[in-house]
Amino acid sequence: MGKISGFLKAVVSEMRKVSWPKRKELTRYTIVVLTTVVFMAIFFGVTDLGISTFMEWYLAL
Known part of the structure; x- marks a missing residue:
């Protein structure tokens, strides 16, 4: 569980740094x-x- 919560905290931290258009x-x-x-x-x-x-024309010849 610790790895998942750490990952989600890192994601939230990075999302705050994003410059949204x-x-x-x-x-x-x-x-x-x-x-x-x-x-x-x-x-x-x-x-x-x-x-x-x-191709249709060519094959009809």
Whole structure:
């Protein structure tokens, strides 16, 4: 039990040292991440569609 309580005390101590982002920063970071995810999903979706279409055309020859 002593090891667990010591670990939890250390975690609490370290969490107090963390510099948490302000609301404005957090909102900006969230928008950047979501925009990046949407862009990458569209990019890979279009790439997959292009490769699939090409392979269907190539195999139909």
